[in-house]
Amino acid sequence: MSLAQYKKKRDFTKTSEPEGEKKKQGAAPLTFVIQRHDASRLHYDFRLELDGVLKSWAIPKGPSLDPADKRLAMMVEDHPLEYGKFYGSIPKGNYGAGTVDIWDHGTYTPDGVTKRADYEKHLREQLQKGDVKVTLKGKNLQGSFALVRMKNAEEGNAWLLIKHRDEHVVKGYDIAAVKPVKAHGKKTWTRDDPDEPKDKKKEKAKKPAPSALTSVRSGKAEKYKEFIEPMAAQTREDAFDDPGWVFEIKWDGYRAVAEIGKKEKRLYSRNGLSFRSLYPDVFDSLDEIKVPAVLDGEIVVLDENDRPSFQKLQQYGENPSLPIIYYVFDILSHKGKSLTGLPLSERKEILVNLLPKDHPVIRYSDHVEEYGKRVFQHAVELGVEGVIAKKADSVYQVGRRTYDWLKIKNLNTQEAVVAGYTAPRKSRKYLGALILGMYKRGRLVYIGHTGTGFTDKVLKEVYGTLQPLVRKTSPFEEKIPFNAPVTWVEPRLVCEVKFAELTDEGILRQAVFMGMRIDKAPKEVDHLDVEEADGKATKGKKTSRTSKGAKAATPAPKRAAKTAKTSRKKATEDDHESDVGPNDRMMRVEGHEVKLTNQNKLYFPKDGITKGQVVEYYNSISKYILPYLKDRPESLKRNPNGIEDKGFYHKDAGDDAPSFVDSITLYSEAARKDIDYILCNNKATLLYMNNLGCIEVNPWCSRTKSLDNPDYLVLDLDPSDDNTFDQVIDTALAVKEVLDKAGAVGYCKTSGASGLHIYVPLAARYDYDQARMFAELVAHHAQELVPKFTTLERSLNQRKGRLYIDYLQNKRGQTLASVYSMRPVPGATLSTPLEWKEVKHGLHPSDFTMKTLPKRLDKKGDLFKPVLGKGIDMAKCLKKKEE
Incomplete structure (x- = not known):
């Protein structure tokens, strides 16, 4: 050593x-x-x-x-x-x-x-x-x-x-x-050129730059008195096509203006904060531009999938090896001549010819003419923030927010002023949640709070930054009630959050912290993007994203509310509910109060199924589904606006949950932090998850007492658009044939969407590697039985219209929709266990819905129960298969 x-x-x-x-x-x-x-x-x-x-x-x-x-x-x-x-x-x-x-x-x-x-x-x-x-x-x-x-x-x-x-x-x-992650550069020594660069005799290991927040707090980041304030975009809700417009990807980073002179250069934020020490790679790369110019662009850091990540950008100071890019989309001046009066299309021609080609840091932010809907769909598929639409003939209006540029968001994000923080709970350190506000007519008003999305390091850093700003009184004029002690601060800092929806009162629901906005002044946070999108930019649309289809909604089914005369003992023992608003209800479940909100919201517009009916379905079958959820970490797939919105995954949800929700803290290698997973151990938790927008339920294959040993292995039969469901059935029967020959038992259920799932009980006797190895062996033999329309190729491009037999789901942390789970697809179909005699041509997932399942359960009971029972003997199965 x-x-x-x-x-x-x-x-x-x-x-x-x-x-x-x-x-x-x-x-x-x-x-x-x-x-x-x-x-x-x-x-x-x-x-x-x-x-x-x-x-x-x-x-x-x-x-x-x-x-x-x-x-x-x-x-x-x-x-x-x-x-x-x-x-x-x-x-x-x-x-x-x-x-x-x-x-x-x-x-x-x-x-x-x-x-x-x-x-x-x-x-x-x-x-x-x-x-x-x-x-x-x-x-x-x-x-x-x-x-x-x-x-x-x-x-x-x-x-x-x-x-x-x-x-x-x-x-x-x-x-x-395959390209290196970090290349040595164009002017370094090679075998053919043994002389070192004259200007770099001795390279030194790169020192981490200070984080943006640390630099602002310590005063190390210079603030320019004179700077160019970039042009800004108004907000529009829907994408559109127009031959007079161009469309760009909206980068999720820091807006940055670069001034390049003959002898010196500057790189700064929209409010004049110098980026020189914060992003030295970008600053140094400006040397590649050989003539005086003023550029407008966005500094972003890419994640593992080459997508811009605002959260990764926050980590750049501590990890300068992260891939950082300066995407340049406009030019204001060239060779000392102002270009702001030229049309955008002409400015872009000058810009693309000025920027260095194939540079690792400085890149041209390209655009598509006319077809905005196509670009927006591409943004949705990439999972990026959205699209910027710009009039092709627009001039550059310094410091103005104009309708010549429009931002069309794929994700609900919002800048917010930090007004205080609540005390931490459980094992949480430093603070519980940030209290958020925005300015309206010069007054700071409350818009919500955020307690998720933080790493321990960020919590500590934000907490330290807030300490000099602590004040005794609330900065809000109105009194805001909280369920934890509050520390108020001077409203001088701005953060960015993503959120599920905006209430009628202008409150952000389920806000998740993304990072601090060092480039924004608090007084600039004076509008909600979602509200703005519903106004002028959307040409008079009055319906917000969160209220689409509200008039068509039907009342959620309700039980009769308990009267005030009900005894305390009875109220504790029985489930009951009470109205707390026109679309809300409070339900008492096994002694716990669960608030159910927006119950009339349409989740399945074509089927007329509301959020309240989804909640009622899970309430009615809770005794069947809970055994498959208990003690298993949950990856929450949330669709709070129904199935026509993309939805999102939310794993780190336990710390912000009510007291009746059990959770487990596990370290995530991918996120490099502890994640507080919800455990769905009771009916109240199940309904709480449904109220968050969990139309489907996705548990781990292993339980807390044996996280590395799954209770079952899974084969997921995933058809392409070219496969028929009869081919899915033939593949399932091929899997059963292989299992039968090995002496292993398998249990089939519909996925609830387009495929079938086959489970093999293991009783937590084997680890995930062993489970995956056995599943792979079964998959290979099954694929050999039906080779014409099946494949083991994971890549979508390589499947070529064939059904994928997926054995790779057998991995710690991977999830599938639980048995009896509803799926967020048209028809609100359910993942339903089957008898093997039912697995035959003519079967279809649409046969299993909220209307048909109750009678089926009364008649057949829980067909999936053996999955949680005695597991197979893998060694005996492998030996029998060889024989």
Whole structure:
């Protein structure tokens, strides 16, 4: 574990490689890095963090995502952790002279271990045995890999790197076609050009920039007295087509103006805050523009799926390796000449010819002419914030919000003034929720609160920023009641939230914190985008998004309300409800009060089914569905505006829930934070989830006492648009044939949408890897029985109109719609268990609805009950299958 050999090979006065020291073991996720090293021979260095150093292997051909490729990996000396951020040139005459790119980096976990405290002990044991199994979570490489030491290898240095078979497999993988995450740049040393760049004799490891919020709080971020305030857009609700307009993607980041002069340059926010120290990569990249110019654009950080993420942008200061982009969409001045009076179309022609081509940081924000609806649909599919529509002949109006530019949002987001915070509950630290407001006619008015969307680090940072602003009195004129102690602050900070809907009173419901808006002044927050979209920009539409179809809604079915004379004991024992408003009701469920809101809202417009009827369905079948939900973390799929809205997933929902809701806190590797998952352990929780907009219910396959051991495995038969349901049935029968031959029992249910699910009980005897392996074996044999219309290809592009037999759902944290769950599809069909004799041609998912299920349950009972019973003996099944 010593770095002595590493240091012995290098002269740190002649190379910019980090000298480094061994670090103490921490609790943070373990990291990995793969560096493309173009030295005497091109190779790739694979490095895993362990015991405060990077264990390292040199791989001549580089890693592969094809399990058929067994790559030779020669173990070399340990490297310091700082080396994981090194890229650039190693001067000629030094050990390893050449260029180094960061080809990939991320975090990793050892396979088969769940507790962070056990990771390194387990890895040491595997390393000693010569058989290391890890799951990588990077940009270019993901999934499970094995490092296996070759037998009889000299000094034990020769290993093989092998990709395990999982959803990340790529057959015929070509590493040469994959770009590095961080490249060394155009002017660094190569074998053909041994001289280092004159202006960069010695590259140093990049230091993290301060976070935006920290910079503002400390005063390190300069605020310019004179600056150009960019043009702003009004809001419109619906997308449109118009040959006189152009349409751009709306980037979710910080608006940024760049002033490039002959001798100096400036980069700042819409309110004049300097971005020089906050985003040095963007600032330095402006050198690529060789003539004086003033540019308008947006600074964004991309997530793992190359989508802009405002939350990732908040993390850039602590992780400057995140991919940051300056998308430029307008130009105000060129070579000292103002262009603001030119039409937008002409400005864009000048801009596209000015910007550098294929630059990693500065990019032209392209547009589409006329077809706004198509662009908006593309934005919806990408999951980005929305679209900006601009008149092609519009001039640039500095500092004005104009109807020549319109923002059309896919997601409900809103800027809000922070007016205070509530005290934390349970294990929460620092604060419970931020209290939000906005200015109307110069008065600060309350618009809601947000208690979700925070990491521990952000909670601490926001809390620290608010402390100097604490005041004794409320900044609101009206009295706002809260169910927790409140600390009021001076209304000087602005944040951004996403939310489910806007009430008639102008309150944001289910607001989720996205980040702080350092580029906005509180007084600028003087309108709600949703309200604005319902006005002038939408040409007189009066119906808001949250009230569409309200007139057509039918009253939700209700039981008779209990009278005031009902005894206290009876009220505690029985479920009852009382009206609290025209569309709301309060229901007492098993001693708990559950507020049910907007019960007349149409969830299924074509079927006339309201939110209240969805709630009543789950209330009526709760005794059947709850056994399949109890003690299982829930991934909430919420459709608060009904099935015609896209909806969203909400996992971190437990901390903000009522006291009767049980929850479990689990660390998420993907989110790199603790997530408070709801456990649906009682009827009140089920109805609370339904009221949040959970039309369907999605539990884990494992329970809290055995999170790594599923109670069942699942095969999800997912048809394409080209498949008939009779083909789905034929595939299910093929799966049953394979299971029967192996002596395994399977239970079939409709997915509630277009497919079928087949469950095999395991009784938590096996882990997810074993479950997935068995499911994969069954899937392969079943696919061989019906090869003409089925596939095991996960990629939609590769399926070619065939039914996908999905065995990859058998993974910790993956969810499927529960048995008896309603689905957010036309018809409000239900996921319903079947007898195998029913699985025959002519069956269809539309047969199972709220109208038909009660009689079916009375007649057949719970057909799915054995799924939670005795599990199969996997070893016996595998042996029988071989025979």
